[in-house]
Amino acid sequence: MTSERAALLIADIGGYTEYMGSHRMSLAHAEVNTARMLERMIQAARGFDLIEIEGDAAFLSRPSRKRDPDPTVTEIMQVAVAMHQAFHLEREYVAKNLCPCGGCKEAGNLKLKFVAHIGEVATQSIRGRTKLVGIDVILVHRLLKNSVSIPEYVLVSEELYQVDETSMPAPVHEITPELEGIGEVRAYFVDVADLDGLLPPPRKPSWGARIGKTFAAVGQGMPYMLGMKQPRKVR
Numbered sequence: 001m002t003s004e005r006a007a008l009l010i011a012d013i014g015g016y017t018e019y020m021g022s023h024r025m026s027l028a029h030a031e032v033n034t035a036r037m038l039e040r041m042i043q044a045a046r047g048f049d050l051i052e053i054e055g056d057a058a059f060l061s062r063p064s065r066k067r068d069p070d071p072t073v074t075e076i077m078q079v080a081v082a083m084h085q086a087f088h089l090e091r092e093y094v095a096k097n098l099c100p101c102g103g104c105k106e107a108g109n110l111k112l113k114f115v116a117h118i119g120e121v122a123t124q125s126i127r128g129r130t131k132l133v134g135i136d137v138i139l140v141h142r143l144l145k146n147s148v149s150i151p152e153y154v155l156v157s158e159e160l161y162q163v164d165e166t167s168m169p170a171p172v173h174e175i176t177p178e179l180e181g182i183g184e185v186r187a188y189f190v191d192v193a194d195l196d197g198l199l200p201p202p203r204k205p206s207w208g209a210r211i212g213k214t215f216a217a218v219g220q221g222m223p224y225m226l227g228m229k230q231p232r233k234v235r
Helices: 024-044 073-095 135-142 192-198 207-225
Strands: 003-014 049-054 057-063 111-126 129-133 153-157 173-175 187-191
Touching (some): 003 024, 003 073, 024 073, 049 129, 073 192, 111 192, 153 192
Antiparallel strands (some): 003 111, 173 187
């Protein structure tokens, strides 16, 4: 396997366990709604490739090449903000549609956080699927378990922070989490709310779009209601 340098980004939906209800319709729509939010987030991640959907999280990568050097922290933040805006806009579609089930009405409780890192990765193909492997892949996933107390943030590793630490576009907070199998590391985070000025706000959904989304959600939830599909297990 050959290795290459790459920026790694994980967008993780918070509150998913509590969001999944016990009623079949709520489970069905929670599954469908989460998939919709993930899809919109991934579409907004310009320049990044989707590596894998990991339950309620998206794992993305951007290789560093001669004509496409390491991204600055600001560029990472801009991608995170674009994904965050797409997530919240789709969440608003869901929360304000006409469906009364918990899977739709409680979508507004979901949050989105990000962790980012840069390092060496190797590509591995298994049954036609491409996976990234290496210690840096492990590190970015381990960073998801941290002491950050705010619900929505962008956390970057020290390696990424040092690419251009002067470009941090918002107040920075430092933490030193102890990562299993790796040890203590430094990382830096910003509140997503402090990044609002990086990109213009997205357009608000119209009534027609909201009604269309409602009927689409009902249709997508029918296979679950009829027992033809089962929602994913909550991790």
